[in-house]
């Protein structure tokens with residue numbers, strides 16, 4: 667198993683059907699599905715929104731700090747099997763606030779487990795607060811202010827949820843506030859949205875990494891810039907297939923992205939919903955696209971180098987991968 671960094675992962679997207687039912691029972695919540703098969707039958711998505719509807723609905727089972735902790739622990743255990751040695755984990759605080767769950771509950775539940783992830787699972791971790799771009803910037807500003815006031819252990823902010831019609835520029839003040847607070851900056855762009863959103867995320871928000879970014883391939887000048895500036899793109903192949911951003915894995919642009927010299931990594935996005943974790947993404951890429959050992963090592967190395975881990979941690983993981991002196 668190659669040592670990799672997972673840079674694009676929504677912790678709420680790791681809620682497996684079995685855990686959804688277990689937490690529902692623990693919390694006395696009536697789910698709108700009678701059993702696991704009925705739930706799994708809904709995992710047939712037509713686009714990003716059709717997935718988001720189920721993703722937000724299933725969060726109803728997350729009620730207590732313990733629930734958030736159990737979800738996080740389950741992800742780390744599975745990620746360790748997948749070769750993940752460093753993980754930068756997004757959570758959606760606004761989705762929980764909207765259900766009446768406090769920031770303290772969701773942040774503490776997740777971060778209490780992350781605090782010991784390296785000792786327990788061999789995975790160094792950091793937490794990213796992602797903001798829902800289909801809500802207002804005012805809502806995001808209020809939540810970031812609260813996170814900063816409570817000294818939540820976050821290292822970065824991100825931007826996710828329904829992309830089309832919610833361009834990055836809508837959140838210019840939010841990203842300025844996060845930059846002033848010393849946080850790293852990332853944003854989903856070019857998943858379903860046009861290449862212009864990638865440019866806006868870089869130029870207006872000043873992000874250091876782009877989540878997805880696959881639609882950059884429609885704009886050769888943008889590709890040239892992304893290569894020249896070595897901008898990391900956290901690509902999620904199985905997610906792109908399940909959300910129909912690409913027609914099939916065989917037609918995924920990843921090989922071409924590697925060939926033109928883009929800084930791409932492979933990530934799982936919402937593994938419980940899209941058919942697999944990082945190792946499953948690598949296995950299917952190898953089987954369907956014939957991805958070589960050379961390219962797999964390059965993807966792993968890109969993931970480690972593009973992370974916000976300390977220089978020591980990066981050097982340690984690159985050495986494990988066979989690079990000396992970083």
Ligand code: ADE
Nearest residue numbers: 676826827828854935936
């Ligand atoms: N939230 C969780 N997964 C997402 C994705 N793939 N795109 C946008 N928002 C998300």
Ligand code: ZN
Nearest residue numbers: 826854877935
């Ligand atoms: Zn995502």
